[in-house]
Amino acid sequence: ILNVEQSPQSLHVQEGDSTNFTCSFPSSNFYALHWYRWETAKSPEALFVMTLNGDEKKKGRISATLNTKEGYSYLYIKGSQPEDSATYLCAFNAGNNRKLIWGLGTSLAVNP
Amino acid sequence: DAEITQSPRHKITETGRQVTLACHQTWNHNNMFWYRQDLGHGLRLIHYSYGVQDTNKGEVSDGYSVSRSNTEDLPLTLESAASSQTSVYFCASSRDSGTSEAFFGQGTRLTVV
Numbered sequence: 001i002l003n004v005e006q007s008p009q010s011l012h013v014q015e016g017d018s019t020n021f022t023c024s025f026p027s028s029n030f031y032a033l034h035w036y037r038w039e040t041a042k043s044p045e046a047l048f049v050m051t052l053n054g055d056e057k058k059k060g061r062i063s064a065t066l067n068t069k070e071g072y073s074y075l076y077i078k079g080s081q082p083e084d085s086a087t088y089l090c091a092f093n094a095g096n097n098r099k100l101i102w103g104l105g106t107s108l109a110v111n112p
Numbered sequence: 113d114a115e116i117t118q119s120p121r122h123k124i125t126e127t128g129r130q131v132t133l134a135c136h137q138t139w140n141h142n143n144m145f146w147y148r149q150d151l152g153h154g155l156r157l158i159h160y161s162y163g164v165q166d167t168n169k170g171e172v173s174d175g176y177s178v179s180r181s182n183t184e185d186l187p188l189t190l191e192s193a194a195s196s197q198t199s200v201y202f203c204a205s206s207r208d209s210g211t212s213e214a215f216f217g218q219g220t221r222l223t224v225v
Contacts, residue, residue, distance in 0.1 A: 031210045031211070032210050032211045034213065034214070036214075042218075043202065043216035043217060043218055043219060044155075044202075044214075044216050045216070046213035046214065046215075049211050049212070049213050051211055089154070089155070091214075093210035093211070095210075097210065098143050098162060098206070098208065098209070098210050099145075099157065099160060099170075100210075100214065102154050102155040103154065104152075104153075104154040105154060
């Protein structure tokens with residue numbers, strides 16, 4: 001059974017704080033690691049798709065790193081804003097079977 | 113613009129009734145997926161399809177069926193609705209590769225009474 005674990009489950013930060021959370025996944029048969037942002041009452045939207053060990057991707061104040069050998073990825077948010085409040089999901093793809101295995105997400109609340 | 117749409121957005125049905133949730137995408141994606149989202153469980157895969165006439169069971173497929181007669185549509189049918197199937201249902205599509213991001217519909221909130 002392939003499991004994807006995310007931590008922490010939830011996080012409350014003040015506006016302007018930088019924060020990060022973790023996605024752990026099986027290190028064997030790795031193909032891709034996805035990060036999605038899911039705002040309340042909306043649908044998940046892709047942030048990054050990462051495939052290479054050591055890869056780092058950035059979109060505005062949000063960035064992600066990937067370590068496929070040890071099976072983890074970090075998502076960083078620099079200078080959190082209230083509009084960053086959302087659940088951040090990661091999903092693992094093994095062996096290009098096109099299905100994604102999802103973590104339960106990290107719920108981020110940014111207080112103004 | 114290409115999109116993926118679900119209908120209805122909200123539905124209340126009675127136990128034992130057959131219900132079909134529609135999913136239509138104009139991305140021309142081969143891969144389509146149905147998930148349910150419940151508190152404490154995250155996104156759980158119900159059924160998925162990699163192309164026309166292809167359907168596969170996911171981890172929580174009991175009581176559900178899908179058909180794929182064309183590229184654009186993957187309707188989800190609850191054969192005999194049960195209260196345990198009260199949930200929010202999301203449809204998603206993606207291109208062929210596992211590196212392709214998934215695009216989600218807006219979700220359907222189904223209540224079985």
